[in-house]
Amino acid sequence: MRRILIAIVALAFLGIIAYGMFGMGGSSGAGGMLRSDVSVNDPSAPAITVRDLDVGQGDATYIHNGDSRVLIDGGPDARRMGVLLDSLGLNNKTMDVVILTHQHSDHYTGLLPLFDSRRHIRIRYFFEDKDPAAASTLARLRDSIVSRVQSDSLQYRSTDDPCGDGEAMCTITLRGGALMHIMRPLPAPAKPNNRSVAVKLVGADSASFTMWIAGDAEHAAIAHFEAAGYAANPGMKVDVLKADHHGSCNGVTPRYLELTQPTWAVASLGAVNDYGHMHQQAKAEYRDAGVKWYRTDQNGTVTIQSPGLPGSGYTITPSRPGTDLNGPSDRRASARGCSGSES
Numbered sequence: 001m002r003r004i005l006i007a008i009v010a011l012a013f014l015g016i017i018a019y020g021m022f023g024m025g026g027s028s029g030a031g032g033m034l035r036s037d038v039s040v041n042d043p044s045a046p047a048i049t050v051r052d053l054d055v056g057q058g059d060a061t062y063i064h065n066g067d068s069r070v071l072i073d074g075g076p077d078a079r080r081m082g083v084l085l086d087s088l089g090l091n092n093k094t095m096d097v098v099i100l101t102h103q104h105s106d107h108y109t110g111l112l113p114l115f116d117s118r119r120h121i122r123i124r125y126f127f128e129d130k131d132p133a134a135a136s137t138l139a140r141l142r143d144s145i146v147s148r149v150q151s152d153s154l155q156y157r158s159t160d161d162p163c164g165d166g167e168a169m170c171t172i173t174l175r176g177g178a179l180m181h182i183m184r185p186l187p188a189p190a191k192p193n194n195r196s197v198a199v200k201l202v203g204a205d206s207a208s209f210t211m212w213i214a215g216d217a218e219h220a221a222i223a224h225f226e227a228a229g230y231a232a233n234p235g236m237k238v239d240v241l242k243a244d245h246h247g248s249c250n251g252v253t254p255r256y257l258e259l260t261q262p263t264w265a266v267a268s269l270g271a272v273n274d275y276g277h278m279h280q281q282a283k284a285e286y287r288d289a290g291v292k293w294y295r296t297d298q299n300g301t302v303t304i305q306s307p308g309l310p311g312s313g314y315t316i317t318p319s320r321p322g323t324d325l326n327g328p329s330d331r332r333a334s335a336r337g338c339s340g341s342e343s
């Protein structure tokens with residue numbers, strides 16, 4: 001605990017002296033500071049906005065803090081994400097961090113338009129597992145990334161070594177002061193869902209706002225998060241949990257909810273999907289743990305905002321009202337490991 005506190009204080013200090021900069025360091029907090037090319041509009045603006053974007057059956061989370069922009073996954077549809085990039089005003093802007101949680105098309109296809117040269121979007125860091133894959137769309141995305149490495153100094157990082165320093169965890173200080181911890185996933189070989197990287201977002205302090213995002217991590221990956229010590233550092237208790245794997249029953253366990261203790265879960269999915277998401281068992285587990293949920297298929301884009309001041313709290317606002325809603329595809333899953341809980 002003391003080590004964490006020291007690291008946080010050190011990072012905060014670096015944040016103050018590195019006015020308008022963007023910091024990255026291993027779990028020791030000893031990373032290099034990198035100069036931003038972005039003109040800083042209001043370096044003291046600490047507000048945090050997280051949007052779980054309504055992208056259909058897939059995931060896309062956009063984070064804005066100070067003048068830092070982060071996109072975690074891009075959803076299944078390049079055209080839809082293109083419209084969102086337009087409406088979020090991201091053309092001609094710099095994306096500080098883009099994270100592909102794992103190599104499935106409902107997470108990466110929507111990242112393609114980021115590299116459309118007409119959009120003039122600069123990307124500074126791109127994280128993904130870099131596991132070999134046959135999919136041609138992923139190959140196209142990777143070609144675009146590599147070409148930016150050569151032409152525009154994009155840093156291309158493996159989630160297995162997120163800071164490039166051998167540490168399991170990489171902490172990024174966003175320009176509004178929020179911290180983002182990127183944690184090494186379950187090692188290869190594991191199926192793609194279980195290679196999902198975990199990301200924890202921490203506001204001005206852990207009493208203002210925290211969120212846990214772990215792509216499509218299933219039970220084995222969820223067990224890994226605890227085994228790897230992430231419950232102690234950076235800590236897994238959060239205000240908002242991005243529901244793993246679109247509200248699948250294999251994306252939640254009672255133990256996971258005990259460790260994360262979220263007030264809210266946000267599931268990202270399409271109303272009509274072939275997987276039965278959200279699964280009845282998953283909803284039962286959230287309900288049993290007292291966790292309320294929003295879901296993008298019924299609520300639309302879900303926006304979380306925090307003033308970013310110590311102890312300032314947060315608001316969570318769906319585009320369409322209603323909590324703990326059901327969807328037309330929701331069904332009970334028969335998968336092994338999902339039978340323990342009845343709806």
Ligand SMILES: [Zn+2]
Nearest residue numbers: 058104106216
């Ligand atoms: Zn998915």
